[in-house]
Amino acid sequence: MSGQTGQPIFILSEGSRRTRGSDAQNNNIMAAKAVAEAVRTTLGPKGMDKMLVDSMGDVIITNDGAAILREMDIEHPAAKMIVEISKTQDAEVGDGTTTAAVLAGELLANAESLLDEGIHPTIISAGYRMAAEKAQEIVKSIAIDVSVDDVETLTKIAATAVTGKGAESHKDKLSDLTVQAVRSIVKKDASGKMVADTDKIKIEKRSGGSIGDSELIDGVIIDKERVHPNMPSRIENAKVLLLSAAIEYKKTEAKSEIKITSPDQMLGFIEQEEAMLKEMIKKVIDSGANVVFSQKGIDDLAQYYLAKAGILAARRIKKSDMDRLSEATNAKVIMTIDEITKADLGTCGLVEERETSGSKMIYVTKCPGTKSVSIFLRGGTEHVVDALDRAMEDAIRVVGVAIEDQKVVVGGGSPEIEISLRLQEFASTLSGREQLAVSKFAESMEIIPQTLAENAGLDPINMLAEMKSAHEKGNKNAGLNVYKGKVEDMYKNNVLEPLRIKTQAINAATEATIMILRIDDVIASSRAAPMPPGGMGGMGGPMM
Structure with a gap:
């Protein structure tokens, strides 16, 4: 900006970058589309896999959209929003992550063509919201009870x-x-x-x-083994003790120094440590427990005494496993050994160590x-x-x-075709420019069956035409059988998905699209990594 005298006035720190207007919108849309395109080929049963190699050389081979986007090193802020869609879909439903990302990319691509025609982002956003609400109604109307x-x-x-x-x-x-x-x-x-x-x-x-x-x-499987080979490997009618404390010598909180001047003093010190440990073991044995799971360590000498008492023990148990054991056996997780009582113990029918593929695991059943x-x-x-x-x-x-x-829909691109057709009808009842946005939203829904066809090596135009024809004739379950390359009744083909996969994907993709469209000014701090030309920062992942 410049003052009245023509002298420039700088309000941003040196090195900051600012992109405004259509440039900002185009950059953001391009970045988001690039992310969607990266996972698009993984959609459907005929989708391809991605090999992801991290900086440590570890390899992941998957076609799970959430896993791919989670592992990709993405820096562009608009691209990260597409990743967030996938994460939300994964958290809410567990599947349909690729569908949500691909749908968002197509909504943005169609919005870009509307922007080029001079339609304001606010109008597009309003039309997309109307279309998303209508799409929810349509997909719920074709849902099946379960x-x-x-x-x-x-x-x-x-x-x-x-x-x-x-x-x-x-x-x-x-x-x-x-x-x-x-x-x-x-x-x-x-x-x-x-x-x-x-x-x-x-x-x-x-x-x-x-x-x-x-x-x-x-029951619960614990990926651990007995801490001592002399411990029993199988205990029926187990009394289970869960400890979040270590069965080890107690260390002082403050730094301390003990001066030993004679062998007798050294011997007395060792005996005192052993006495402390024996006292701990005595409390465990007196409680009546014959199985002990410790979230922390168990001393070597303590392992010997526990084995001698016929107690099966495992250490370094994960907190999540401790919680599962607590729920399954009704045992309380004890913070200190001094607090152990018989009432805190849990029970189960069988605890045993089994060997599988050369490694041992503990099974807590019944x-x-x-x-x-x-x-x-x-x-x-x-x-x-x-x-x-x-x-x-x-x-x-x-x-x-x-x-x-308690609701499911058929798969194979069938719901998306039905939504697209009914939205086109809905668009024709509207007046104003929102009609164009609703129509583009309807077109965007077709990206899912189109991608399914492309990933199966089929002609997407022919397949879409056949699916639309079948739906217009009243077969709302008509979808793409990618194995046979034909349009068939997907309910009879046993292809079913939860309703929430579709509703959540539509909601998340629409909201993210509207948020990206409403951004007309991007101010990048000088401390941030510079945004590359074209707005595709961070897309240099292992598979691009």
Whole structure:
């Protein structure tokens, strides 16, 4: 800016950069579109995988949109907003992360064409909001009811989530495991609503063996082993003690120095330490516990005494596992050994150490407390098991969401086509420039079936035309069967997804798009990394 005398007045620190007007909007849109384009090829069962290599050389191979965007080193602020969409989708539903990102990218691309025609961002934003609300109504009108007892439908939902993630050959087995696990932890809240707390399902994984060797354990699996080989490896009718304190010599808080001038003093000091340790062990034994899980360490001498007393003990247990054990066995987590009482102990039918693929794990089963289950995944290699883990996480979440909402929709791009057609009809009833924005929103919805077709090597124009024709004839379940390359009834093809996947994706993509469109001034601080030309900062990830 300049004063009346023509003298420039600087209000920003030296080195700051400012981009205004259409340049700012174009840069932001370009960056957001680039992120969406990066994950677009992973959409659907025929989607491709990405290999991500971090700075340490660790490799992740996945087609999970949330995992890809989480690992990419993105710096551009507008691009980060697309990543946030994916994170929100993952947190709320567990699946549909790629759908949300791709939809946001297409909404922005179509908004860009409207901006080029001279339509104000506020008008576009208003039209997009109207369209999003209408889209929610449309997708809810085609939803199908489902209940916790409808095992067949829930299995189809799980199978849809697992498909395309490297586990199709064992899809039936994994779907069954998922539905059994989720149904076992579902309960009603005070209002009578079904709640699926999927945190009560723990996934443990081991490379070695086949995916078909995966199993559901009714209880908690702890990825630890006994601290001493002389301890019993199997205890029935266990009395479980959970400690967040260490069974070790107590160290003083302040620095202290002890001067020892004779061997007798040294011997007395050692005996005193042992006496302190024996006192700790005595309190544990007197409590009646025969299984001890410690969140911290267990001294070597303490291990010997515990083994001598016939107690099975494990140390360095994760806090999340301690919480699960507490819920499953009804044991209280004790902060100090001095506070141990018999009332604090938990119980379970069986605690045993089992060996799997050369490593040992502790199984805590037949528990009386809050239902807690574990899924033990097996696979040929570490990368296979990691991909399987991500697929199962998605499947568990979507089945839980379907039970909570009791609504599902068919997949294969069918809902998006129905929304697009009905939105075009809605747009024709509007007057003013918002009509153009609603129409563009309708076009944007077609990016999902179009991408499914492209990723399957099919002609997207022909497929879209066939799908629209089928929907116009009244078949609202008509979607794309990517395996056969045909438009078919996706309900009969068992392709089902929770309603929340669609509603959340539409909401998140619309809100992020509107926020990016309303930015007309970008001020980059001199302390920040400079924004590269074209606004695609940080897109030099490992796969670009």
